[in-house]
Amino acid sequence: MSNEHYLNNPMIHRERRLSQATSPWVRQFDCSHMRPLIICRGPIRKEAMDVFAEMGITHYGILLSEKDSIVYPRALAPELRVLTDPYRVHRVPDYTGATKEERDQRIADIIAIARDGDYNSIFAGYGFMAEDETMVAAMEAAGLNFIGPCSRTVRQAGLKDEAKRTALKTGVSVTPGIDNGTALTLLKKYPTVSDLQTLCKKEGLEVDASVWEIDAVETIADEVLAASYRKGIDLYTVEELSETLTECVEKINEQYPENRVRLKAIGGGGGKGQRIIALGDAARTPELVREILNEVKTTGVGDNKNVLVELNIETTRHQEIQVVGNGEWSITLGGRDCSLQMHEQKLLEVSVTRESLLSAQQRAEQDGRAEEAAVMAQDVRTLDAMEDEASRFGTAVGLDSVSTFECIVDRDKHFFMEMNTRIQVEHRVSELCYAMKFTNPDNDGDSFVVESLVEAMVLLAAHGPALPKPERIPRFEDSVEARLNATNDALQPNAGGQIEYWSDAIDGEIRDDQGISLHNPDTDVFMNYTLAGAYDSNIALLLTVGDSREQTYERMAEVLRATSMRGRDLHTNLAFHYGLVHWFLGRTVNARPTTKFIVPYLTSVGELATESRRIDVDTAWSLLVQSSAAELDAAEGAQLTEALSRKQSLLLRPLRFLLDSPHALSGWLSLNQKAFDHSGDTIVWAENPIEVLADTYHFLKLNYSESAPAANVIWEHDHAILTAAEDFYSDLGEYLPTGDWSALNAALAGEAPEGFNAEEWLSVQSAHRGFQAGMEILELLPAMAQFTGFFELAINSDMTIHFPERLLDEEHQKAMMKALAPPPLAKSDEIVAASGGMFYGRESPDAPVYLEVGSHFEAGDPLYIVEVMKMFNKVYAPFSGTVDEVLVEGDGTIISKGQTLFKVTPDEQIEIETDDVVASRKREHTRELMKLVL
Template sequence: MSNEHYLHNPLIHADRRLGRHRSPWVRQFDCTHIAPLIICRGPIRKEAMDVFREMGITRFGILLSEKDSITYQNALAPELRAMTDPDRIHRVPDYTGANKEEREQRIRQIINIAHDNGYNAIFAGYGFMAEDEAMVAAMEAAGLNFIGPCSRTVHDAGLKDEAKRTALKAGVSVTPGVDNATALTLLKKCPDATALKALAEEHDLALDPAIFEAGALELPDLADRVLAASYGKGIDLYTVDELCETLTEVVEQMTAQYPENRVRLKAISGGGGKGQRILGIGEVARSPELTREILNEVKTTGVGDNKNVLVELNIETTRHQEIQVLGNGQWCITLGGRDCSLQMHEQKLLEVSVTDESLRTALAQAEAEDNAEEIRILTQEIRTLEEMEDEAARFGKAVGLDSVSTFECIVDRDKHFFMEMNTRIQVEHRVTELCYALRFTNPEDPADSFVVESLVEAMVLLAAHGPALPQPTREVRHNDSVEARLNATNQALKPAAGGVIEYWSDAVDGEIRDDQGISLHNPDTDSFMKYTLAGAYDSNIALLLTVGDTRLETYQRLAETIRQAQMRGKELATNLEFHYGLVNWFIGNNINARPTTRFIVPYLTAVGELRARANNIDLHHAWEGLRRHLLAAHEGAAAKELAAALDRKQTLILRPLELLLAQPHMLAGWLSIHRDSYTMLDGHSSWNGNPLLLLDETYHYLDMDYDPDAPAASVVWDHDHELLQAGLAFYGELHAVLGEDDWLALSSRLAEERAPDGMAADRWAAVRAAHRGFQAGMELLSVLPRLAEASGFFELSVNADLSIHIPERLLDAEHQAAMAKVLVPPPRAKADEILAESGGMFYGRETPTHEPYVSVGDHFEAGDPLYIVEVMKMFNKVYAPFAGTVDEVLVEEDGVIISKGQPLFKITPDEKIVIESPAEVAARRRAATDEFLAQLV
């Protein structure tokens, strides 16, 4: 797709206006009477705007928070570029408010905006208040049509404790754990029905006295009823400290029962990675701290808020899969699954479709190759998908699902457990709608039907005509699809706000780009408009998708899309290179690999190890050393000829190598797809193919193909291109003349002085001389496999059963943290100060009621928390890199915006910090390079 979500996408029908259809049955589902107010932001807001227009819905407005541009200039929502009527843009301070009171105020404000401006519907997308039961109920009470699940479904399915209980009743498998910590906390204070009744009377709670009669309800259920009444009245019957005490006891019990598993704490109103923490083995004491963190994160610390927190067993080999489900309250269907295991900090990064068609295609390929283990695994995958889809449909019916939702599961080998239902559309919903369409057919006339390819359109149809819609059938569009989330993050995947996108290349053929309007060009000049990435909300910039008939084809298209993407800007950091490396890792290893949610951090650690090795290589020093070694074996005219050949090839060889060594994610991808290009013999690498052809492929991999109109810095240079093409032409002709396709056989033939039959000796001598000239200096390419071998990069590999082998060193937390700093070195500081590792919002304490982590005069140890920085929805606690004493706190108050490299504390370290000088760094790199050269030559 190009710059607009649907209008330029050949995969999507251009006109969805059902009112124009000739069939009366179809025309009844026209939605042009809907006038929605969009109260979300980001790509889903732009998508909704596009879909509404295509449906003929012309009267819609958007809610614009001042936080869209609160931190940085020119960070205003890019979707406004497509809005021509300023009267349809409605401004509020924030979408949700900071606490319960502000949330209620915002809900009333949204209702007033809708009523005052003639909107009759609300679209909340996948963020902010999309799953807020109170908001949905308020919209319904105000006579507004909420485009999404109704408040009853949001309550029964959206609240994680209620959902878990419903799942058990519906026969859905659930994760072991405790879902009623608040009820258990209350029962400690009021251990029987009499005490609970007295408490209810004391606070004048609106409850039927009959529920307190003996046997009417189980005690935990009765406690839940009392708690629900207290939330409705806006009072607290327990304190956070009391809840933390209960949770600690639950965690202790689960740790004793499952000593080899970690435990997950999850706020019932969390989602999208927020409101969840994992306790490591033996970290029971941290449960109160983490409980407070997640309650703060989901803004449920106010009086009367439901503060329930689930405690669940963390399945260590978890794969995160989800089923797309939709219904109209009577029927419920599923649209296949998505694998979202490739995530970090509970934030998804790469999402791939899981469809019956795709799995059966992969199974057929495994059967053709007689791969018994893959046949076994893929057969189980098909069975698991069928079971999850069946459970999703049953659960959807149980909660009366009347819109689009997502049934989320964790998969552990041949078992799966229901995790939660997200009662909203998901960020990755496009992965599903690119695989399946919905056909609605007239029950009275099978030939009378219409097709829906957009889940947003399906939500509008269900909101406008739900009861009248017959159950649709799903139709295959593509076997596979994949989505990469392009985020504003650094090389270690930490959020990086404040960068300016100054240029972004247009979408290429096969690319589907949802970018909330950032790519829309200036309508007068057709130039790209700069955009500043603000830090008030999440780090997502765009969603990049591709489709295919197989997963391999889909990944290859995504790799090609990213290869050609060009993005430049000021202080801009994105995960584009990370995605390029990751996608190529799977292409080079096994596209059917089954990664778990623990994969990304070890993968990043392996990439960090590559970077650490690459940092010690001085390529120019290596080139000079190789040059001296090669020339030492020649003298006279031969030496001069070789020297000239090496001088001509210096930039041809060094430029791509310099780029690969400077971009570790690009290097990881290159090594992955070329892991079979060499063989190690006696500690030396030997290329299995022509190194010159490999060099040409490397220029292509780096998107440095020859283009006379492109900036010289981004492509192969003219003279290098001519030399490379001359070499490729030479070997092409030589293969034809000698009738030898195999490179190793050709190399052996070229080592012989005797000329082939039919070729003159002088011509053969010239051919051999040209061969030596074209291959001269190519030995330096061996730096790439040497780095892989030295770092053990290929030890991270796919097992025969499609699971991934992760070496133990890559799971070590200290090593992971060290390699993250290698990928993104902290700002260079003086020996007496601590600098901000990133920009964002500074907090010097756990919560507003806590004491600061450190104050003037405090002594801290290495690893102690110093402050929190909130960057793009993520709360990152920063720990002391060494021990010392605080001399001065340079940030005056919490909630202040800080920038990367800004001094935060003046300190006196316990031990003198030794900083390596530039000369010492250069000497160390030369020594490491000389060691590499010794292995090379």
């Protein structure tokens, strides 16, 4: 169902207009007096508009960035199809500003717009402005009601260094590390209180007199630094900070020699501003610190440049707790497992609820899976502990809205990571599992229920102190969210594509997509949407719910199967999600993947992609036909060859589809791994191949339709053959047990059973052989899995993941990423752009360029940085050589994928194989692989 269907479905959502309630106590919480200005974009903006309308809030407006002209070159922003009043749309250069000065200007712009537009409140969604203390404080000072945590909460919980200190005071488990690198840097230069006082006098810094009475000199240094930020001056250089942080990294390496170290900007989020330092690579700290500061745009004079140094928990699961508070009370709404992520960017998010874990534990106990049951029991204890800590932390920081308490979980231990003082992208995962019931303290029968976290934010902003602590009410046991992103098969951002068609949402689908999939209200035509690099790569959030995690995954699989998108230069991770969801369904959805799962998983899929390119399907089919006919006399052989020719497209077409899509192949193998027996030297069917083939056409979205284009369906003559085969085995089931394929095969090879005469039985046997003829070609797929070791990436009995060593090798991982997303073709004397985006030829504005004419580079040296969809990606040299010509104009230049950036002379001459040599090698490899089949 669409987002609107979800909001209006009485099973899932209740009426929100409290002003229409009969109870005076309930009516007092009406929010129709709120007049919010929405200062964010993306799915949360459309969701807020829908929620505001349902709450009876009629006066609201939105910001519209000038960058949106890139996204909508020939169309309106999706929201403008429903928000038709031009006086409620306010144009700004961008939403946040790239520098401190631009951010300050944007804050002033927002305040001015609010005053001119008669708005009395601000909604910032999950953009970075939502947890910018300066912005929140400015809104409060301007008399605007900020719909989100107040500036005090943002300061104490939102800044990662402050949050870690609060956690320590509150008895919350934290990750080992250093949170005051800037203070330590300052104290190197001014080690005593007296030195700091002299510094303040010299620079004219205003520090409260009580600060000098504090015993801890590091705390005093933090206060002095805060004063310098307020004045807009620097008391340390990036080089000095980097030196301190390098020492911190080396110290952690000494204490924990088996763990890497994570650097984390205090104001980052969503993967921005974080880097991991490999073991023994502490010398790279200065380089990575500069990358981080550039990425979070805190390189200006007076910016707080603090960077946390933390132990990287190598086996971590990323879990978070949804917290809601009014400044006096805090409650939690269960957890979310966000471990399925890459480059700190979440991909598939799964609910973690007490009810679901207990149900899974009970089912495991009933089925005799004692170790799995013990894992579920431990997860319940961990969840309880995290929810307790989250509630206490929320109360400690005076949480007066919606926030997220983020943790890393290592088996039976957990550590607080940070609190995001904003609503999260994945907030739906929690609100679908729990609602909040607010009850009149003087009358138990007088209450109302809130099921939307956006609605809760508005209620808390309007009536926070008057709201009693709510009761948590279960809704669905499980939910899951897939982030549909503009990325290629290796999950690298792909900007510049355009969506020209998107299938409608199906029943059971919850789709948050900013309104992209809404058709033109006048013409009912889909409006093209450009995936510009100005924003992040997210296109939509797809959610499903269920009474168990397995049911939720099954529904997500169907949503992904039914989703179809087409467009120009359009690349999305839809196929990746389809394969990943089936990977877990084919094993167990109760697995405990860590944050390092996705890269080895992608590596295994890359191995499938590599193997697929080594297969010559025509050669495989020719070998099968020859082998099958060789066992018969000439007449029977000719007859079989003719029969196989009629079935050729039926069998080879889905095979080619799977070989062309490694992610779909991963999902198919996972779904059908029990359909084959791999124990011997050859592949043996464990299920009826006809049923597998029929399921394969459904899996590939090639179901029969008389009206659909031939490219999108099973062809009519193939459909007739497959239907006849299915009907044959269905009818046969009335006489023979067909549940066990090996038993049925044995029966069909024997004497005629009761109810058949000899002639009839010969006819049945002949039909069976005819329908099964050629089905061996599908065994090529499990043969590929066996050859590549695809099933070696497995789930252990304790629900952890077993990683074959090869999948953890970084060089192999890089090679398989290239196999999934081959780089653009380039001549041997040039380097071309790996992706579109914004080009930077140096580490930071004051650093020397990586390459200039005459520069010699070695393989693995950095060549340039490309900013694509808000992430900085450093590109390294694939070979060594010398630069002859620089063809890009300079930093900040927009480049396109495949564009020539440098003309070079490689150190070694590259030899290119001919097409004939490549084709011959494919044929030979196919012959070897077919030995597992024939």
